[in-house]
Amino acid sequence: MKPLSSCIIIGTLFANLAGQAQGTFVYDQQSSTGETPQAYGSGGTIQQMVAQSFAPSLSSIDFLRLKVNDNNPSNNLGATLSLNLRMNSFNGPILDSTAPVTLPDSFTGTANFFFTSSVALTPGVIYYFEPVVQSGDTWNIDGHELNYSGGMAFYQGLPFSGSDLWFREGILVPEPTSVSLILLAIGIFVWRKRIWQNP
Numbered sequence: 001m002k003p004l005s006s007c008i009i010i011g012t013l014f015a016n017l018a019g020q021a022q023g024t025f026v027y028d029q030q031s032s033t034g035e036t037p038q039a040y041g042s043g044g045t046i047q048q049m050v051a052q053s054f055a056p057s058l059s060s061i062d063f064l065r066l067k068v069n070d071n072n073p074s075n076n077l078g079a080t081l082s083l084n085l086r087m088n089s090f091n092g093p094i095l096d097s098t099a100p101v102t103l104p105d106s107f108t109g110t111a112n113f114f115f116t117s118s119v120a121l122t123p124g125v126i127y128y129f130e131p132v133v134q135s136g137d138t139w140n141i142d143g144h145e146l147n148y149s150g151g152m153a154f155y156q157g158l159p160f161s162g163s164d165l166w167f168r169e170g171i172l173v174p175e176p177t178s179v180s181l182i183l184l185a186i187g188i189f190v191w192r193k194r195i196w197q198n199p
Contacts, residue, residue: 023172023173023174023175024172024173025063025065025168025170025172026170026171026172026173027168027169027170028056028057028058028061028169028170028171029054029055029056029057029148029150029151029167029168029169029170030148030167030168030169031052031146031148031164031165031166031167031168032144032146032148032164032166032168033168034166035110037067037069037108037109037110045071045138045139045140045141046068046081046131046132046133046138046139046140046141047133047138048155048156049090049091049130049154049155049156049157050130050131050141050143050153050154050155050165051086051090051091051128051129051130051131051153051154051165052128052129052151052152052153052154052164052165052167053090053126053127053128053150053151053152053154054126054127054128054129054148054150054151054167054169055123055124055125055126055127055150055151056121056123056124056125056127056169057123057124058121058123058170058171059120059121059122059123060118060119060120060121060171061085061115061118061119061121061169061170061171062114062115062118062119062170062171062172063098063112063113063114063115063169063170063171063172064083064098064112064113064129064167064168064169065110065111065112065113065167065168065169066083066110066111066113066131066141066142066165066166066167067109067110067111067141067142067166068081068103068107068108068109068110068111068131068139068140068141068142069107069108069109069139069140069142070103070105070106070107070108070137070139070140071137071138071139071140072137072138073105073106073108074105074106075105075137076105077105077136077137078102078103078104078105078107078136078137079102079103079133079134079135079136079137079139080100080101080102080103080133080134080135080136081100081101081102081103081111081113081131081132081133081134081139082097082098082099082100082101082113082131082132082134083097083098083113083129083130083131083132084096084097084129084130084132085097085098085115085119085127085128085129086127086128086129086130087127087128089128090128090130090154090157091130091157092128095119095127096115096119097115098113098114098115099113099114099115099116100134101113103139105137114172118171126151128151128154129167129169141165141166142165142166143155143163143164143165143166144163144164144166145162145163145164146163146164146166147162147164148164151164152164153165
């Protein structure tokens with residue numbers, strides 16, 4: 001193999017690893033894969049006791065992704081949101097909560113909510129997540145007839161059969177460590193050196 005070819009391979013490997021520097025999302029349950037932001041005002045407001053049930057197939061959860069938007073855009077108020085993960089019912093005991101996410105005024109789109117560490121789940125058991133506005137403006141969360149078979153939406157404390165919040169949940173595969181990158185570089189160097197010595 002020519003030196004230029006090996007440089008291209010090495011460069012490609014490092015580019016791929018660098019592209020994963022933020023970690024890789026592995027989705028478990030999701031009501032939809034469509035990431036297009038909803039229009040302003042669509043869905044229910046988070047302050048209306050909104051929740052969603054889901055039945056995981058994985059044994060842990062690291063994050064939830066929701067579609068949200070500012071219910072009162074252009075008033076110079078954003079909001080700080082978080083999610084409660086509940087057991088047994090939409091208002092049952094809180095298993096854990098995500099770190100708060102601060103969103104700017106007039107935001108519309110998907111937002112990722114991360115737990116500070118992986119939360120252990122029992123596959124097949126029903127769990128519930130509840131978005132919470134910690135401070136700021138009134139915010140909307142996208143919800144439609146998405147036909148998610150593992151759960152349903154709750155509005156104002158009542159089950160809303162046939163309707164779901166837009167969500168995706170799962171685990172985050174961490175980025176490669178500095179040590180693993182160094183070991184990869186050493187391995188590639190040794191491999192390349194052997195090829196040069198044994199053409």
